[in-house]
Amino acid sequence: MLHNNLQINEKNHLTFAGLDTVELSQKYNTPLMLLDVAKIRDKMRIYKNGLEKYFTKESFPCYASKALSIREIYRIAKEENIGIDVVSSGEIFTAKSVDFPLEKAFFHGNNKTDFDIEYAIKQGVGFFVVDNVEELLRVDNFSQKFNVKQNILLRITPGIDPHTNAKITTGQVDSKFGTPIETGQAFDIVSKALQLKNVNLKGFHCHVGSQCFDSTAFLDAVEIMLTFIKDLKVTFNYECDVLNLGGGYGVRYVEKDPFINIEENLKLVGKKFDETVKNLNIKKPLVVMEPGRSIVADSGLTLYTCGSFKTIEGYKNYVSIDGGMTDNPRFALYNSSYTIYNASRVNGQDKVVATIAGRCCESGDIIQENVEITKPTRGDIIAVAVTGAYNYSMASNYNRITRPPIVAIENKNDKIIVKRESFEDLIKNEL
Numbered sequence: 001m002l003h004n005n006l007q008i009n010e011k012n013h014l015t016f017a018g019l020d021t022v023e024l025s026q027k028y029n030t031p032l033m034l035l036d037v038a039k040i041r042d043k044m045r046i047y048k049n050g051l052e053k054y055f056t057k058e059s060f061p062c063y064a065s066k067a068l069s070i071r072e073i074y075r076i077a078k079e080e081n082i083g084i085d086v087v088s089s090g091e092i093f094t095a096k097s098v099d100f101p102l103e104k105a106f107f108h109g110n111n112k113t114d115f116d117i118e119y120a121i122k123q124g125v126g127f128f129v130v131d132n133v134e135e136l137l138r139v140d141n142f143s144q145k146f147n148v149k150q151n152i153l154l155r156i157t158p159g160i161d162p163h164t165n166a167k168i169t170t171g172q173v174d175s176k177f178g179t180p181i182e183t184g185q186a187f188d189i190v191s192k193a194l195q196l197k198n199v200n201l202k203g204f205h206c207h208v209g210s211q212c213f214d215s216t217a218f219l220d221a222v223e224i225m226l227t228f229i230k231d232l233k234v235t236f237n238y239e240c241d242v243l244n245l246g247g248g249y250g251v252r253y254v255e256k257d258p259f260i261n262i263e264e265n266l267k268l269v270g271k272k273f274d275e276t277v278k279n280l281n282i283k284k285p286l287v288v289m290e291p292g293r294s295i296v297a298d299s300g301l302t303l304y305t306c307g308s309f310k311t312i313e314g315y316k317n318y319v320s321i322d323g324g325m326t327d328n329p330r331f332a333l334y335n336s337s338y339t340i341y342n343a344s345r346v347n348g349q350d351k352v353v354a355t356i357a358g359r360c361c362e363s364g365d366i367i368q369e370n371v372e373i374t375k376p377t378r379g380d381i382i383a384v385a386v387t388g389a390y391n392y393s394m395a396s397n398y399n400r401i402t403r404p405p406i407v408a409i410e411n412k413n414d415k416i417i418v419k420r421e422s423f424e425d426l427i428k429n430e431l
């Protein structure tokens with residue numbers, strides 16, 4: 001199977017994290033999102049142990065909240081003793097609501113509003129990742145107002161294009177994120193930051209992309225960023241404490257995607273980091289990484305009920321499901337690949353090739369095209385694998401469809417961690 005939390009039982013049903021998905025869909029109804037908590041913990045530990053072992057003892061991962069920002073994930077991150085990255089006051093609020101220790105939070109975003117800056121300082125967010133000069137000055141102003149010295153990193157664009165999807169590459173020079181080295185602007189912003197009284201420049205951040213299946217982009221980033229840090233030492237006699245390399249290791253969505261061994265990759269990047277630090281003769285900074293997708297994606301599975309199987313003679317087959325782009329907009333946004341199962345009858349003689357279509361009034365509301373599954377009929381459960389990242393966090397109420405619940409599974413126990421939205425929820429802000 002695609003991942004080791006997916007199996008087929010004696011009833012020919014799909015199981016997830018050890019539980020029968022058809023039984024779960026009867027118990028909770030569909031659409032339904034499942035989360036495999038053991039797998040999430042496992043991933044967090046791989047990053048934590050790898051960063052401590054191959055970089056420095058103080059190094060740690062931050063979970064990139066945007067992949068799935070719900071209270072339970074912050075509880076888990078807190079228990080696993082890792083940091084988080086946040087991109088909005090709403091994410092800060094959510095983390096704070098379960099007493100996540102915000103000194104281990106990194107606040108990102110290319111446009112933090114005055115409200116965000118004030119809110120984050122008041123809540124005690126550990127690090128601002130400052131995007132640009134105007135924001136830098138604003139953070140300094142607010143820090144002065146609240147009489148604090150705010151720790152910051154500067155977001156630097158190292159000029160790397162990791163050749164993944166254009167919409168998810170962020171490390172190249174022309175980007176809406178950060179300040180580029182190539183144009184000399186990175187040096188200018190450092191020089192400004194060093195003059196300000198109420199910010200403490202702890203180091204730098206870069207994020208080179210997403211869905212990377214090897215470490216090429218990270219190895220380049222290490223070289224470029226450490227060289228930049230060396231240049232700053234020479235020019236400003238400045239020593240960097242923290243280097244945040246961002247997120248971006250890939251996830252296996254379909255059989256033809258490779259498996260990636262995160263620990264081996266951390267080892268490789270750590271070796272390069274050690275060598276480069278030695279060659280350049282600089283102080284070893286603590287290293288942070290911010291994995292999002294690779295922590296939660298394969299811990300998620302979405303279950304739907306098939307409403308119809310329809311053949312357009314001479315064209316194709318459509319399987320209509322009771323969810324769609326409102327809970328998973330990724331095919332509509334990026335043409336993302338997914339693996340689909342008929343969870344009610346995984347193996348079967350009667351395989352068909354079909355397009356899995358959502359229920360929205362939008363022809364682009366497709367989950368996947370041309371997938372091979374056992375021919376479904378109305379009532380069969382359709383499972384979409386690897387939906388833990390950027391599904392629920394991107395969900396909407398288009399067509400007034402309510403968001404599905406999330407059920408967490410740990411040690412074969414299932415429990416609701418996010419309730420299904422109600423019709424009342426749909427109108428609660430309307431007068």
Ligand SMILES: *Cc1c(COP(=O)(O)O)cnc(C)c1O
Nearest residue numbers: 064207210247248290291292293
């Ligand atoms: C999106 C993002 C991440 C996480 O990326 P993944 O591909 O989900 O690992 C980390 N850091 C920053 C700054 C990001 O924008």
